[in-house]
Amino acid sequence: MFNWKRFGMVAGLSLTLVAAGCGSSEDEGSETTGNNSEDGATSEINYGEEMGYEITGIEAGAGVVGSAxxxxxxxxxxxxxxxxTSSSGAMATALGEAIENEEPIVVTGWTPxxxxxxxxxKYLDDPKEVFGGEEEIKTMVRQGLEDEKPNAYKILDQFNWEASDMEEVMLEISNGTSPEEAAQNWIENNQxxxxxxxxxxxxxxDTEVELVYVNWxxxxxxxxxxxxxxKEQGFxxxxxxxxxxxxxxxxxxxxxxxxxAAWLPVTHGDLYEQHKDHVEDLGANLEGAKIGLVVPEYMDIDSIEDLEAAE
Known part of the structure; x- marks a missing residue:
């Protein structure tokens, strides 16, 4: 007579071994790819190793680079x-290429x-506050401007806008519009x-005015x-x-x-201390600016401390 009881035990054991084998394969795959497991736990990914332990910066001497x-x-x-270090444009290009390929990257970033x-x-949390808190972008003019060119002084003194305004102009420029045309378009829509x-x-x-800026x-x-x-006022x-x-x-x-273009108190802090007695500070033209280390949202880290040390 066929022993059905023995057959059942053998079949059950075989299914258990097959299931265990599949489970082992999935676990090994999770460790290799860094995917989330079914219970929500995340395996560790050494992003630093993938990036060559490199932070992508902008111009040497920029405050955000010094803080980094x-x-x-x-x-x-x-x-x-x-x-x-390279340039803000090169940083943006590297960021775009990394995102297109869904690769890890850490850049020196700022808002707006x-x-x-x-x-x-997303910004990485900065528990040690190396990058400081909120920044202001201030207007600085040469001493004596109010007496010599009062209309220019007053316009510069009254210039004030928000991050969303600036980002609107920046995005249009990044999409291929010339800076002059993007500025004119914004002015037309925000009279x-x-x-x-x-x-x-x-x-x-035709009163002459020269404004300087860092190429960010x-x-x-x-x-x-x-x-x-x-220019619309005749300058x-x-x-x-x-x-x-x-x-x-x-x-x-x-x-x-x-x-x-004066970012304070951190980004241009050293330069302000060096020159503050020889410039006139007209105050903030934009508040709520920020600097720090920035990563794509798909990177499974939230703090600078989540990055791995170089081996």
């Missing part, structure tokens, strides 16, 4: 990491910036705000907007891109009219 370099010293898990409107990004900047001023006849997307936007507003406006140090020095020495 400080972070590699302050955070034990960032020892051995390097901050690569069009990349936050275009991509799904009430522009009128508040020129309120109490008189039109002039945010400052390209703001400087072109205020330049176009001043002969020149805008000149400079590195951070020369930008501050040119205002402090009186070589140029001013700038609307």
């Amino acid at each position: 370099e400080t972070a590699t010293e302050e955070y034990e898990n960032l020892r051995g990491w390097e901050v690569s 910036h069009w990349k936050f409107a275009k991509y799904d990004l 009430d705000k522009v009128d508040s900047w020129t309120e109490g001023t008189e039109e002039v006849d 997307d945010s400052e390209i936007a703001s400087t072109n907007v205020i330049a176009e507003v001043m 002969d406006v020149t805008i000149t891109p400079l590195d951070n140090g020369p930008m501050w020095e040119s205002v402090a020495t009186g070589e140029v009219t001013g700038m609307v």
